Amino acid sequence: MSIEHGIDPANPFDYPQPIWSRFERCVGEAAERAGRFADGTPGVAEGRAGTPAARSVLELQLRFDGERVADARFRAYGCPSSIAVGSWIADWSIGRSASELAGLNARQLREVLEIPEDRAHCALMGEDAIKALLARRSQSSTQT
Amino acid sequence: MSIEHGIDPANPFDYPQPIWSRFERCVGEAAERAGRFADGTPGVAEGRAGTPAARSVLELQLRFDGERVADARFRAYGCPSSIAVGSWIADWSIGRSASELAGLNARQLREVLEIPEDRAHCALMGEDAIKALLARRSQSSTQT
Amino acid sequence: MIYLDYAATTPLDARVLEAMMPALVADGLQANAASSHAPGFRARAAVERARAQVAELLGAEASEIIFTSGATESNNLAIKGVLEFRGLRQAHVVTSRIEHKCVLDTCRYLETQGARVTYLKPGADGAITPEQVLDALTPDTALVSLMWVNNEIGVRNDIERLAPLLRERGVLLHVDAAQASGRIDINLKQTPVDLLSVSAHKAYGPKGIGALFVRRKPRARLAPQMHGGGHEQGMRSGTLATHQIVGMGAAFEILRREGAAEAERIAALRERFWQGLQGLDRIHRNGAGPSAPHVLNVSFEGVEGESLRASLADLAVSSGSACSSATAEPSYVLRALGRDDELANASLRFSFGRFTTAGEVDAAAERVCLQVKRLRSISALWN
Amino acid sequence: MIYLDYAATTPLDARVLEAMMPALVADGLQANAASSHAPGFRARAAVERARAQVAELLGAEASEIIFTSGATESNNLAIKGVLEFRGLRQAHVVTSRIEHKCVLDTCRYLETQGARVTYLKPGADGAITPEQVLDALTPDTALVSLMWVNNEIGVRNDIERLAPLLRERGVLLHVDAAQASGRIDINLKQTPVDLLSVSAHKAYGPKGIGALFVRRKPRARLAPQMHGGGHEQGMRSGTLATHQIVGMGAAFEILRREGAAEAERIAALRERFWQGLQGLDRIHRNGAGPSAPHVLNVSFEGVEGESLRASLADLAVSSGSACSSATAEPSYVLRALGRDDELANASLRFSFGRFTTAGEVDAAAERVCLQVKRLRSISALWN
Numbered sequence A, B: 001m002s003i004e005h006g007i008d009p010a011n012p013f014d015y016p017q018p019i020w021s022r023f024e025r026c027v028g029e030a031a032e033r034a035g036r037f038a039d040g041t042p043g044v045a046e047g048r049a050g051t052p053a054a055r056s057v058l059e060l061q062l063r064f065d066g067e068r069v070a071d072a073r074f075r076a077y078g079c080p081s082s083i084a085v086g087s088w089i090a091d092w093s094i095g096r097s098a099s100e101l102a103g104l105n106a107r108q109l110r111e112v113l114e115i116p117e118d119r120a121h122c123a124l125m126g127e128d129a130i131k132a133l134l135a136r137r138s139q140s141s142t143q144t
Numbered sequence C, D: 001m002i003y004l005d006y007a008a009t010t011p012l013d014a015r016v017l018e019a020m021m022p023a024l025v026a027d028g029l030q031a032n033a034a035s036s037h038a039p040g041f042r043a044r045a046a047v048e049r050a051r052a053q054v055a056e057l058l059g060a061e062a063s064e065i066i067f068t069s070g071a072t073e074s075n076n077l078a079i080k081g082v083l084e085f086r087g088l089r090q091a092h093v094v095t096s097r098i099e100h101k102c103v104l105d106t107c108r109y110l111e112t113q114g115a116r117v118t119y120l121k122p123g124a125d126g127a128i129t130p131e132q133v134l135d136a137l138t139p140d141t142a143l144v145s146l147m148w149v150n151n152e153i154g155v156r157n158d159i160e161r162l163a164p165l166l167r168e169r170g171v172l173l174h175v176d177a178a179q180a181s182g183r184i185d186i187n188l189k190q191t192p193v194d195l196l197s198v199s200a201h202k203a204y205g206p207k208g209i210g211a212l213f214v215r216r217k218p219r220a221r222l223a224p225q226m227h228g229g230g231h232e233q234g235m236r237s238g239t240l241a242t243h244q245i246v247g248m249g250a251a252f253e254i255l256r257r258e259g260a261a262e263a264e265r266i267a268a269l270r271e272r273f274w275q276g277l278q279g280l281d282r283i284h285r286n287g288a289g290p291s292a293p294h295v296l297n298v299s300f301e302g303v304e305g306e307s308l309r310a311s312l313a314d315l316a317v318s319s320g321s322a323c324s325s326a327t328a329e330p331s332y333v334l335r336a337l338g339r340d341d342e343l344a345n346a347s348l349r350f351s352f353g354r355f356t357t358a359g360e361v362d363a364a365a366e367r368v369c370l371q372v373k374r375l376r377s378i379s380a381l382w383n
């Protein structure tokens, strides 16, 4: 179990470090912002996105306090990158406005989390989930 | 180099013991009765025999003192069994009469030296060499 | 790190290493076993002793054991060897969909050369029945190749019942026993298998050495696949790897003495582990048929496979077979059992062995429960 | 016992054994190198390091090295693999009469499958000239397979000159370098060989492991001969024998550092031994061509082969190649050089290596002189 042989025992599968440390936190003691808000929590907007074959799904809940995000929850079914994407977006969204959220794109996610080419769709899921959330929110605000 | 693994370091090729000890003596310090008598030694009879393809040859010289063998020499070109045959006959012949010598046959040689089936022709060479020797001797005695 | 991957490979037993050492140090058994001089003869004698040890565990004669570089080679030699000897064109082979890759790929290769192959589908329990095999026979069937114990689910086929049925019908039977030897009772005196493959590294011996049993009476005939100096009765050329062979012999000798008790102990550990997972709902044990003691294959609903494996990075377990897990494809074995891609991918093979302790088993089960629960708690598809 | 049979096999260097140990003991590199977990990754990394070491000695890229069970398998894979890939029927192969049995037997097998093979006869010096090879080429020639260094007489072929000539003509060249690696300078960056076989146990590494170099640019294409899980880029399936591979890597690394000086030292010992035999008349050195440093093959007139060997039972030397000496037939290599059966049979191969001392060489030469003289003195065919 030495690094001598090129294997980092703390990250044996050799995921990009930002992905791995997020994932580890999520499946470790401190799964911050994982889960869902209690049903009926006021100000919550929700968005969901998946891969075409629906093999992975990312679900995002943002609780708005006025125009800004006060708290966030995510759930993910997918590879560690998809979990990292959900976790990162949840943290990042805090204190941001809807227009700031709208600016988030997959490229940015890939950069921040060092998501490799063959995992690009995990990042896209993040962008799509935010977009879906914002669309539903603007829909419901126009409706009321 | 332990017998534990089934190999006798003193006889690694696993020759029958009587063959091997004769051969060892012949190629060791004490090559008794190997060679030829000095040319012109009186009373010497000679016989030679070989395998069909002449791949091995056994040569026997017996020095008679009256009717009995006083000394003997052999030379062999062939496998260790053929050398053992020559050596054994040379020793065995000492003190014997021509009629006793005539009684020696291959079966006997094979028994005494434990010569295996696939080496039978080495024993035959011994019998043939004695026969050739006796034939030449009786021929020369009739001539004189 | 808890090692629960004994079906992928077993660590070398320290006693085996000790037996190998004379063949690895100066003035030992380092000569070429084919050399005609004293050190060569000694090496040869050590090889023959090991051959007898391997034969003994299987109930075979020493002269029926051909050393190879492993079960992959043994399987290749057996299957291609028989078909080449019999003539390839039109020949028919019966095997199963859940054989090891080296059997399947060999069969696929033979198909490109004109052979016909039937790949039997296992029942939901993971086993191929003798009846299925008999039904698949045709007048052209040259060979049945079936594994004794499956490497992914541990299920054993009823070779004891199948073998005499094939013998009666004059059809050759090859058995891949890489996972079986030393773990279940094999007695080739009683079970008329014609060809049988084994590997040392599944049995606490060294990697890179195996054997093929080739029955003498009646003689199983096959064409060699490695041409050369005519070692191994002409069936497998190449300088004999004395230390490897001696190690395999020692490993099989230990199994002959300790295998039965060990199998019991390991089966108990496996059940203990399975009990330990009962805190989780919606998990499925794959392969309900009679099985070898060492493998437990479990599918976990509601978690994604890659994250499941990543979350258990401190357990050395396998998803599917080691050979295919690099290619991230869900196990073809589990799919043949009827699991969908999703669930097949969310499955783990836990395999237990000589050095597994109850403490390790308990810790591992606890860890699996915890991580599955955590992943489920953050899963968008779990309620 | 004086060991002068380094061409049959070399003892394992103690440093190599030391390098292997982590792959042979608990908590080391014992996992399956194909397993997707930390211990598996560590084993894999050790394998890759060894691959780089093997490549380095040959002037190759790591990705051009395929591990096999030895040079026998490498030769089988190269020759059958190329011909299978190209299509067997009508294909033509050029090789020589004095190749190792595993090349000759493979070629003979291919002849039964429809290929045509030309077996070149060496000159009296034991070498095959590039011109001979070029003369033998036909438009159908798919492969030339030629050894770099002959195992019985040590003569080296001029592969450096031959390789570019074949490259120009678009003919693939396979070289059996089992006796060459580490003993002569091999630089595949400069010498455009397409496929090259090596073996660890001729180079102070473990028996049962070897490699085939398969050039990437231009790519040498061949069909795999061992089907299975797709290890080794799909060219050679079967669980990787980590300890064996690590040992081969360490052995080749040592040769990279020490091989040149060692070759000089060994060549000097060989000449010293040859000088030591000069007390004997009517002896003949077989193979006068340029040679690798380690082999001296001598024919002794007037003594019979079997008795000669038996009288030197305390020397570990070889008559002909180890593979064929069990069959007691006179060496086909010496016969190809023009020796008659008788003299070929009365020949010994002395081969020297890393652990040979001047004292051993002197004692052995003295012993040979003595025993040859004794056998001659009792020979019925010597005067």
Ligand SMILES: Cc1ncc(COP(=O)(O)O)c(C=O)c1O
Pocket: C007, C008, C069, C070, C071, C072, C073, C075, C100, C102, C147, C149, C150, C151, C176, C177, C178, C179, C198, C199, C200, C201, C208, C209, C210, D237, D238, D239
């Ligand atoms: C059932 C089965 N057959 C064959 C093999 C191949 O054996 P080896 O690794 O010795 O080539 C294995 C293991 O890898 C196996 O589990």
Ligand SMILES: Cc1ncc(COP(=O)(O)O)c(C=O)c1O
Pocket: C237, C238, C239, D007, D008, D069, D070, D071, D072, D073, D075, D100, D102, D147, D149, D150, D151, D176, D178, D179, D198, D199, D200, D201, D208, D209, D210
């Ligand atoms: C020239 C040559 N080729 C091939 C081989 C076979 O190598 P291995 O023993 O690794 O199968 C040998 C040695 O036996 C050899 O000397």
Ligand code: FES
Pocket: A051, A056, A077, A078, A079, A080, A081, A082, A118, A119, A121, A122
């Ligand atoms: S969820 Fe498909 S790679 Fe991340």
Ligand code: FES
Pocket: B051, B056, B077, B078, B079, B080, B081, B082, B118, B119, B121, B122
């Ligand atoms: S001389 Fe031919 S076997 Fe004895």
